[in-house]
Amino acid sequence: MLRRALRLGLGPGLLGRGLGTHREGSTLDWHGKVSEIKKKIQSVLPGGAWSPLCDTSHLPPEHSDVVIVGGGVLGLSVAYWLKRLEKRQGAIRVLVVERDHTYSQASTVLSVGGIRQQFSLPENIQLSLFSVEFLRNINEYLAVVDDPPLDLQFNPSGYLFLASEEGATIMENNVKVQRQEGAKVCLMSPEQLQKKFPWINTEGVALASYGLENEGWFDPWCLLQGLRRKVQSMGVLFCHGEVTRFVSSSNHMETAIGEKVTLKRIHEVHVKVDHSQEYQPVECAIVVNAAGAWSGRIAELAGIGKGPPGTLQGTKLPVEPRKRYVYLWHCPQGPGLEAPLVADPSGAYFRREGLGNNYLGGCSPTEEEEPDPGNLEVDHDFFQEKVWPYLAQRVPAFETLKVRRAWAGYYDYNTFDQNGVVGPHPLVVNMYFATGFSGHGLQQAPAVGRAVAEVMLEGHFQTINLSPFLFNRFYLGEKAQEHCII
Amino acid sequence: MAASGASLRLVAPVWNRGTSGIRGLSRSVDPEGSQRKGRTLLQFLADHFYDVEAVREYLLQKQVLKVLRKNRFQDKEWMRPNGRGLSGELWKLWEVPIEAVDASGCAINYQGLDNVLALKELQSLSLQCCPHVDDWCLSRLHQLANSLQELSLAGCPRISERGLACLHHLQ
Numbered sequence: 001m002l003r004r005a006l007r008l009g010l011g012p013g014l015l016g017r018g019l020g021t022h023r024e025g026s027t028l029d030w031h032g033k034v035s036e037i038k039k040k041i042q043s044v045l046p047g048g049a050w051s052p053l054c055d056t057s058h059l060p061p062e063h064s065d066v067v068i069v070g071g072g073v074l075g076l077s078v079a080y081w082l083k084r085l086e087k088r089q090g091a092i093r094v095l096v097v098e099r100d101h102t103y104s105q106a107s108t109v110l111s112v113g114g115i116r117q118q119f120s121l122p123e124n125i126q127l128s129l130f131s132v133e134f135l136r137n138i139n140e141y142l143a144v145v146d147d148p149p150l151d152l153q154f155n156p157s158g159y160l161f162l163a164s165e166e167g168a169t170i171m172e173n174n175v176k177v178q179r180q181e182g183a184k185v186c187l188m189s190p191e192q193l194q195k196k197f198p199w200i201n202t203e204g205v206a207l208a209s210y211g212l213e214n215e216g217w218f219d220p221w222c223l224l225q226g227l228r229r230k231v232q233s234m235g236v237l238f239c240h241g242e243v244t245r246f247v248s249s250s251n252h253m254e255t256a257i258g259e260k261v262t263l264k265r266i267h268e269v270h271v272k273v274d275h276s277q278e279y280q281p282v283e284c285a286i287v288v289n290a291a292g293a294w295s296g297r298i299a300e301l302a303g304i305g306k307g308p309p310g311t312l313q314g315t316k317l318p319v320e321p322r323k324r325y326v327y328l329w330h331c332p333q334g335p336g337l338e339a340p341l342v343a344d345p346s347g348a349y350f351r352r353e354g355l356g357n358n359y360l361g362g363c364s365p366t367e368e369e370e371p372d373p374g375n376l377e378v379d380h381d382f383f384q385e386k387v388w389p390y391l392a393q394r395v396p397a398f399e400t401l402k403v404r405r406a407w408a409g410y411y412d413y414n415t416f417d418q419n420g421v422v423g424p425h426p427l428v429v430n431m432y433f434a435t436g437f438s439g440h441g442l443q444q445a446p447a448v449g450r451a452v453a454e455v456m457l458e459g460h461f462q463t464i465n466l467s468p469f470l471f472n473r474f475y476l477g478e479k480a481q482e483h484c485i486i
Numbered sequence: 487m488a489a490s491g492a493s494l495r496l497v498a499p500v501w502n503r504g505t506s507g508i509r510g511l512s513r514s515v516d517p518e519g520s521q522r523k524g525r526t527l528l529q530f531l532a533d534h535f536y537d538v539e540a541v542r543e544y545l546l547q548k549q550v551l552k553v554l555r556k557n558r559f560q561d562k563e564w565m566r567p568n569g570r571g572l573s574g575e576l577w578k579l580w581e582v583p584i585e586a587v588d589a590s591g592c593a594i595n596y597q598g599l600d601n602v603l604a605l606k607e608l609q610s611l612s613l614q615c616c617p618h619v620d621d622w623c624l625s626r627l628h629q630l631a632n633s634l635q636e637l638s639l640a641g642c643p644r645i646s647e648r649g650l651a652c653l654h655h656l657q
Contacts, residue, residue, distance in 0.1 A: 154621060154622070213625050213626060213628070337647075
């Protein structure tokens with residue numbers, strides 16, 4: 001008995017003594033642990049609660065070559081062109097992360113849907129020309145087997161820009177550039193304008209430019225759904241979640257002249273699932289920032305702009321959400337079917353909507369009057385004070401109108417020069433931008449998607465050279481200013 | 487034929503584009519991509535040699551069903567294509583300005599309209615029952631605003647009120 005006890009005592013040896021000390025110190029813990037272990041064993045056995053195979057179908061995949069943050073028209077366009085321009089079918093795995101699958105706040109679907117070539121920068125004109133060709137042949141580009149063809153509801157009614165005395169020379173120069181690039185625009189004097197559109201009051205108008213072809217408006221929701229459908233058929237994965245974190249690594253290097261540079265590379269994107277604390281770290285090679293009005297936030301997550309101001313590290317992405325209102329009104333005596341999208345020199349614009357004398361329009365507020373972009377509430381007083389007077393002055397028939405509906409949407413406003421940001425970031429080497437188009441993103445989306453895909457696959461722009469739209473310009477101070485902004 | 491010499495005008499490019507119009511037709515008829523390689527060589531040759539163009543036309547005539555192209559010249563009667571197709575006697579008349587084009591039932595599309603729009607003296611255009619004429623094509627017709635007097639779009643399935651709204655250019 002004693003020998004057995006000794007053997008038992010000596011066998012585990014130190015352990016026995018250890019257990020002995022533990023036993024003396026915390027007897028209850030040992031019993032607690034035993035019952036825990038018993039519970040775990042019970043749950044592992046069949047019929048228990050624990051299952052080694054849990055369902056992750058609501059989570060994005062663990063690996064993806066390209067993660068596109070933002071599932072609006074720009075993000076989907078980049079996804080489409082990536083899959084279309086890849087060298088071998090199925091070569092690139094693309095994941096599109098969209099926070100809101102109802103697109104309730106997305107700029108794409110809240111947009112007025114216009115497309116025009118009347119820009120002042122040749123790059124913008126080229127982008128718009130290609131996009132219009134894409135829209136014209138949309139059923140060749142976005143055809144999916146067994147699905148019905150897309151009907152974009154395109155109204156080829158054109159844009160009519162009115163210019164006062166001061167703006168007349170700029171307008172003439174712009175039209176020259178537009179014609180050089182191949183846009184069909186004609187200049188009209190006030191008399192011609194009055195003859196053509198008798199409902200216009202040409203007081204204060206010195207010159208007008210009218211787009212004859214390839215300009216008008218269409219249904220952005222249809223384009224979005226068409227892109228989504230096609231992109232899913234090409235094998236792009238969609239994820240309903242929000243990007244909360246980037247995990248990146250830094251590389252300290254020296255430039256040729258000996259300056260110290262820190263290059264960052266994003267390795268993982270943490271995607272948080274909606275209404276839950278669950279997140280999935282997605283390992284990726286490239287991240288595309290196409291988050292529209294929230295691109296600035298995504299850029300901050302990646303560490304862009306964290307540095308002393310005035311340096312490249314300290315240059316933030318100057319894209320912020322700006323709220324814009326669109327009002328729908330009915331006017332029984334208003335302009336007829338020939339009405340294009342008219343843009344007044346004061347900034348107010350309107351277009352015909354449908355055949356029932358309804359019109360859509362609005363006005364971009366000045367910097368001081370910018371509404372708070374925290375929500376999408378509509379300010380009806382803004383229409384009464386800032387939009388209606390100009391409309392009524394330009395089109396006397398609009399003095400009697402009745403606002404039926406209104407909504408608000410965001411511009412992904414580039415505070416630097418109101419033009420898009422495209423291409424890679426110089427320091428965060430695998431983040432590409434496709435955002436900041438300040439109100440003309442929808443109409444340039446197909447072409448921008450192709451340009452970004454080309455930069456990602458080939459390393460440089462091939463069809464349209466968008467070097468003036470690279471991120472570097474914010475640091476170098478080179479504005480690519482667009483004058484024709486609505 | 488002799489009188490046509492009197493009204494010689496520089497409408498020569500029209501007939502080059504006349505065949506490219508049929509090329510445009512073929513683009514709309516042929517399935518995308520499948521015959522593209524075979525066609526580019528022939529297309530390239532067709533740009534430079536009229537005989538090859540004639541051969542292409544003949545081949546395409548066989549493909550495009552129901553192409554009835556009636557052209558009326560100034561002070562002349564209607565010329566109809568004979569059994570072989572358009573290329574026959576119309577080559578001699580390539581410099582004559584054209585007043586009316588009847589492309590009913592023709593598989594003409596956006597690109598094919600290039601040659602119709604080049605006819606600056608066109609007075610009558612009939613695009614009845616053209617299956618590929620849509621709103622985009624109508625938006626191009628403003629180029630004929632100066633001369634066009636009759637336009638027929640009956641039976642085109644793809645046009646809508648949005649395209650008709652932009653016909654206001656034609657006064």
